Amino acid sequence: xxxxxxxxxxxxxxxxxxxxxxxxxxxxxxxxxxxxxxxxxxxxxxxxxxxxxxxxxxxxxxxxxxxxxxxxxxxxxxxxxxxxxxxxxxxxxxxxxxxxxxxxxxxxxxxxxxxxxxxxxxxxxxxxxxxxxxxxxxxxxxxxxxxxxxxxxxxxxxxxxxxxxxxxxxxxxxxxxxxxxxxxxxxxxxxxxxxxxxxxxxxxxxxxxxxxxxxxxxxxxxxxxxxxxxxxxxxxxxxxxxxxxxxxxxxxx
Numbered sequence: 066x067x068x069x070x071x072x073x074x075x076x077x078x079x080x081x082x083x084x085x086x087x088x089x090x091x092x093x094x095x096x097x098x099x100x101x102x103x104x105x106x107x108x109x110x111x112x113x114x115x116x117x118x119x120x121x122x123x124x125x126x127x128x129x130x131x132x133x134x135x136x137x138x139x140x141x142x143x144x145x146x147x148x149x150x151x152x153x154x155x156x157x158x159x160x161x162x163x164x165x166x167x168x169x170x171x172x173x174x175x176x177x178x179x180x181x182x183x184x185x186x187x188x189x190x191x192x193x194x195x196x197x198x199x200x201x202x203x204x205x206x207x208x209x210x211x212x213x214x215x216x217x218x219x220x221x222x223x224x225x226x227x228x229x230x231x232x233x234x235x236x237x238x239x240x241x242x243x244x245x246x247x248x249x250x251x252x253x254x255x256x257x258x259x260x261x262x263x264x265x266x267x268x269x270x271x272x273x274x275x276x277x278x279x280x281x282x283x284x285x286x287x288x289x290x291x292x293x294x295x296x297x298x299x300x301x302x303x304x305x306x307x308x309x310x311x312x313x314x315x316x317x318x
Contacts, residue, residue, distance in 0.1 A: 067124060071143030076124030079148060080105060081113035086177070087150050088309070089115040091141070093159030094199070094234060095212045097123035097222035100158075104294060107302035112309075115153065117144055119164070120233060123222060127229025134236050134245070138168040142175055154309060156180030158294065159266075160237050163245070166274075170248045178312065179256040179278075180305055183291045185270025186277065187244035188237075192266075196238035203227040203234060249277045255312035256281035259304065261289030261296070282308070 067076050078098055088108065090101040098116035105114045120140055121127035141164060145153060154177050157165030162184025169176045188196070203211045208225035256278045260271035268285050275283035284304070286293055294301040 068144070068147045070147040071140060072128050073120055073140060073143070074126045075117055075140070075144050075147075077115065077117035077144060077148075078105070079113065079115050081109040081111075083113065085111065085113040086309075087115055087153040088112045088305075089117075089141070089145075089153045089155045091117075091155065091157035091161030091164045092119065092122070093157075093161045094230070094237065095122070095208065095215045095217050095225055096158075096161075097225075099123075099222035100295070103298035104156075104302055104305070107298060108306060111306060115144075115148070115150070117141075118223075119161070121229030122225045122233075127226045130232070132232035132236050134163060134167045134239060135171055137164045137233070137236060138171045141168050142172050145175060151175070152177045154178040154180065156182065156305065157184060158182040159184050159291065160233070163237060163240065166245050166249060166252075169252045169254060170245065173252070173254075176254055178254050178309060179252070180308070181256065181258045181271070181274055182294060182301075183260050183264050183266060183271075184274075185266065186240065186246040186249055186274055187270070188240040190241065193238050193241035196234050200231045200234045200238075203231040246273060246277055249274070250279070252278050253280075255308070257305065257308040257312075258283040259293060259301070260285055261291060261293045262287045263290045264293075265291055 092100045097118050101116045118125040155165040162181045207227035258271050260268050275281050
């Protein structure tokens, strides 16, 4: 389905009974809402599950001009407004985790809990250079080339708009000169941090998050990589459901 939300035409899926608390899943770069289908299947009996495509990804439009992390957070809140959702737990993977963090900082009243998966609040010069390379490829070769660069299988979902996603990648690159870390000290909602021991981004960013967000919980999962919710969807759904039960007053497993 699509809905007008702020300046975007946003593709989304919302499942589960209207009376259930909402959990919103945010995908990473070059992915789409389909990446969370395994979690939707496992959790929609207990939660109202919202999945959506970031701008320039999947079926969501790509507005002209630059894009900031604040814009990406505002995109999510505009979608919540359009769907009459007051508050939600937000679970984000990789770049989606950055969107989740920024939303909790910019719009604290809209976020009931955070799930941060294989993500970080800052990036070093090497990662910033990698983002720059991704931007160049997105503009010159298109979204399919970016998917290939990021190791995304073509059956994971729609191909993103290459030139349109370049500003989104640029927003992630700003974690180098303008980290989110200090701002996260204001976040007080229950926060679950999960990272695979073999995540190609390393576990350091998750450790920094755990030391910054008061009361957060972190688990470094042996033998798992960057897409832990894809590698072991049952484990992840149980982990998330238990966390929300214990810390956010949401339905038990």
